[in-house]
Amino acid sequence: DTAVSQTPKYLVTQMGNDKSIKCEQNLGHDTMYWYKQDSKKFLKIMFSYNNKELIINETVPNRFSPKSPDKAHLNLHINSLELGDSAVYFCASSHAQARRQFFGPGTRLTVL
Amino acid sequence: ELKVEQNPLFLSMQEGKNYTIYCNYSTTSDRLYWYRQDPGKSLESLFVLLSNGAVKQEGRLMASLDTKARLSTLHITAAVHDLSATYFCAVDGGTSGSRLTFGEGTQLTVNP
Numbered sequence: 001d002t003a004v005s006q007t008p009k010y011l012v013t014q015m016g017n018d019k020s021i022k023c024e025q026n027l028g029h030d031t032m033y034w035y036k037q038d039s040k041k042f043l044k045i046m047f048s049y050n051n052k053e054l055i056i057n058e059t060v061p062n063r064f065s066p067k068s069p070d071k072a073h074l075n076l077h078i079n080s081l082e083l084g085d086s087a088v089y090f091c092a093s094s095h096a097q098a099r100r101q102f103f104g105p106g107t108r109l110t111v112l
Numbered sequence: 113e114l115k116v117e118q119n120p121l122f123l124s125m126q127e128g129k130n131y132t133i134y135c136n137y138s139t140t141s142d143r144l145y146w147y148r149q150d151p152g153k154s155l156e157s158l159f160v161l162l163s164n165g166a167v168k169q170e171g172r173l174m175a176s177l178d179t180k181a182r183l184s185t186l187h188i189t190a191a192v193h194d195l196s197a198t199y200f201c202a203v204d205g206g207t208s209g210s211r212l213t214f215g216e217g218t219q220l221t222v223n224p
Contacts, residue, residue, distance in 0.1 A: 031210065041149075041198060043214040056211055090154065099143065099210035103155040 003027050004104035006091050012110045013081055020077045021107045023091030031055075032074035033092040033101065034066060043090070049074055050096055081111045114139050114205040118215035126223055128190050133218045135184040135201035144184050145202045145212065146175050155200065159186075191222045 004025045013019055025032065033056070034046040048056035049068040063079045074091060091104040115138040125131050135144070143162050147155040159168045161177035161184060168175050172195065174187045184201055198219045202212040 041217050043200065045212060048211070094210055099204060099206070100157060100160050101210060101212060102157065105154045
């Protein structure tokens with residue numbers, strides 16, 4: 001039944017480590033997104049993929065690298081984690097035409 | 113650059129009262145969304161507003177859009193405790209694909 005799922009739900013790691021977050025959607029959507037929600041709850045788009053092609057790449061450090069192996073999956077890899085990367089990361093998906101976005105449960109990343 | 117401002121950012125109200133949350137945005141857009149977020153949870157889509165004068169209602173919530181004034185409102189009627197959450201408006205500034213810019217969120221607390 002899960003529409004947009006993310007793993008893991010919580011991620012606690014040390015500065016300098018590399019980590020990945022995975023996202024999958026079973027809604028048949030062709031567009032997927034990554035958002036970052038900071039400690040003040042502000043949400044900002046990071047990346048968007050349409051049919052595995054990167055279409056939005058906001059001003060994000062190149063330590064963040066998204067990968068979309070197919071339309072249903074979008075992963076986020078983060079190298080050399082920093083304290084400021086601590087946030088909740090949300091995956092979302094939509095149809096390119098309909099554009100209404102459905103959000104995953106979020107991954108709370110804590111960098112120590 | 114598209115900017116989206118909500119006010120108020122914090123709203124404490126009594127059950128049974130009415131109130132309105134405002135969402136102003138800086139550039140032309142053809143669609144606006146309202147989302148609800150409970151603490152530690154994902155974003156739940158409430159309304160999609162697609163045209164000038166659009167009005168949508170669901171239970172005690174009613175959303176409207178004035179594209180000429182670049183203003184959307186979320187009106188709460190006879191508030192109940194279950195409406196306590198953070199409400200976000202998001203404006204779609206995308207031309208090819210969706211690109212949501214979120215407001216800061218309004219944290220609503222409904223007191224018995």
